[in-house]
Amino acid sequence: MKSHMNNTIPDSLADLLDIRGITTSKLNTVCRELEVGNLRQLSTAAAMEQLENVPALSPEDRKNIKRYLKVDKDADQRILLWDALLQGREILRALRTLPEVEKASLAGSLRRGKDTIGDVDIVVQVKGRDYKKLLYKIERMPFSERIITAGRNRICVVLHNQLLAFIYLADEQHFGAALWYYTGSKSYNALIEHMAADKGYRIDPLGLYDRKTNKYLATKTEEDIFNYLEMDFIPPELREEQYVIDKAIAHKLPPLVTFDQLKGDMQLHSDWSDGEGSIEHMARYIFNVFPHYQYIVITDHASANRTGHVLEPGSIYLQAAEINRVNDILGFDYVKKGVEVDILENGELSLPDELLQGFDWVIASVHSQFARDNTSRLLKACENPYVHCIGHPSGRIIGSRNPYPVNWDLVFDLAAATSTAMEINARPNRLDLNDSLIRKAITAGVKLVINTDAHNLTQLDFIQLGVWMARKGGCSNTDILNTLNWKEIEKFKNRKLSSIKKDHR
Numbered sequence: 001m002k003s004h005m006n007n008t009i010p011d012s013l014a015d016l017l018d019i020r021g022i023t024t025s026k027l028n029t030v031c032r033e034l035e036v037g038n039l040r041q042l043s044t045a046a047a048m049e050q051l052e053n054v055p056a057l058s059p060e061d062r063k064n065i066k067r068y069l070k071v072d073k074d075a076d077q078r079i080l081l082w083d084a085l086l087q088g089r090e091i092l093r094a095l096r097t098l099p100e101v102e103k104a105s106l107a108g109s110l111r112r113g114k115d116t117i118g119d120v121d122i123v124v125q126v127k128g129r130d131y132k133k134l135l136y137k138i139e140r141m142p143f144s145e146r147i148i149t150a151g152r153n154r155i156c157v158v159l160h161n162q163l164l165a166f167i168y169l170a171d172e173q174h175f176g177a178a179l180w181y182y183t184g185s186k187s188y189n190a191l192i193e194h195m196a197a198d199k200g201y202r203i204d205p206l207g208l209y210d211r212k213t214n215k216y217l218a219t220k221t222e223e224d225i226f227n228y229l230e231m232d233f234i235p236p237e238l239r240e241e242q243y244v245i246d247k248a249i250a251h252k253l254p255p256l257v258t259f260d261q262l263k264g265d266m267q268l269h270s271d272w273s274d275g276e277g278s279i280e281h282m283a284r285y286i287f288n289v290f291p292h293y294q295y296i297v298i299t300d301h302a303s304a305n306r307t308g309h310v311l312e313p314g315s316i317y318l319q320a321a322e323i324n325r326v327n328d329i330l331g332f333d334y335v336k337k338g339v340e341v342d343i344l345e346n347g348e349l350s351l352p353d354e355l356l357q358g359f360d361w362v363i364a365s366v367h368s369q370f371a372r373d374n375t376s377r378l379l380k381a382c383e384n385p386y387v388h389c390i391g392h393p394s395g396r397i398i399g400s401r402n403p404y405p406v407n408w409d410l411v412f413d414l415a416a417a418t419s420t421a422m423e424i425n426a427r428p429n430r431l432d433l434n435d436s437l438i439r440k441a442i443t444a445g446v447k448l449v450i451n452t453d454a455h456n457l458t459q460l461d462f463i464q465l466g467v468w469m470a471r472k473g474g475c476s477n478t479d480i481l482n483t484l485n486w487k488e489i490e491k492f493k494n495r496k497l498s499s500i501k502k503d504h505r
């Protein structure tokens, strides 16, 4: 903030002076010629292309101001969480090579695991304050296309994919506070600030202070803050709502599921349907790269109703023989015989029950009619004794297809009653169920399965995203079926068979 030095510039516009090439006199001219006196007015004017009417600004100035105010229609975008994560990690890796950088962490909505991301936020703990040198180095890092603003505590970089990255600088004393503050969410921060005030503290990006004496208390780490406030550490994924804060105060936050608790991936496609790899290649690769998995389930698309990139009924026994051959090589029953069937328009499935009962694991998914209410189709699939899991239950494709309407109360209640699992599909553009439906499902007692739905080997890494969504939905390992060993999964399947038999007696 430079407002005290430039008292002609309205307070809310002072940060714009950090923009490269924007001087006090240029900003004064903008305010005068466009008759704007605050950030909102300037944003409106910039969005209406009025910056073009200010001759004092260069084309570069205009571009930077619009980008900074996020009114640049060509550049404004949100990207998928997965893409932002890869980008964010690349920046972290680069920053950590600098001797000035002691710590670096993702922050913002990326650290909280939102479905889509608008900017990449990063908090860095720096040693010393040779700020110019650091800036010089950051500007030349491979991720950086250009720097828009460079304030003392914040650098705004345009990345090569035109996304903005905000790099917040903190020293050792304040890293925890900065990380806490810039992780957000804003509404969650406001709740915590309020709580801190009630306890006689003040908290901001620079630390936790005693309100009366103004004495700095602590904030090298985020844990310090939670300790002072006498509450459990709240994982970033959960920093959205009041109910989590209440649980943390009562010390009742459940431990969230972790990747190493998973015992297998239960939706994989091979070259027997639309996947790219052979079963043997996939099995050998996963066996080596994910050593804590105890099983994998091959679930190729299968249908008696359609052809092309599906397993046809006549090939099912051939695939089973191939899986047996691969298991013989590995020396145990590692690859399970699964299938993904279509839920047809009337709720029937694309394979008859006689065939379904031969599989180790059956996923039923909606692959058609995405605009209609699909409650009845999902209910009917749950009632089938041989369906173990509903695949990508809401049908959304982030950015291109909304979830179809479903009465989730009905579906989750029936899924819980019939021991039918629901999938957390980890594909970056699906994330289906999403976090709020996950929370609703586990509240109803539904068991969930985290799957990659991988069609090639690189997609196996999506599992991290699935775990992330499960955590964001508040899942512990007990909510997630594939934290169980296969014997226990067999028990889950048997519960369904007996619950449905009981109903029909």
Ligand SMILES: [Zn+2]
Residues within 6 Å of the ligand: 340, 365, 367, 391, 392
């Ligand atoms: Zn599918």
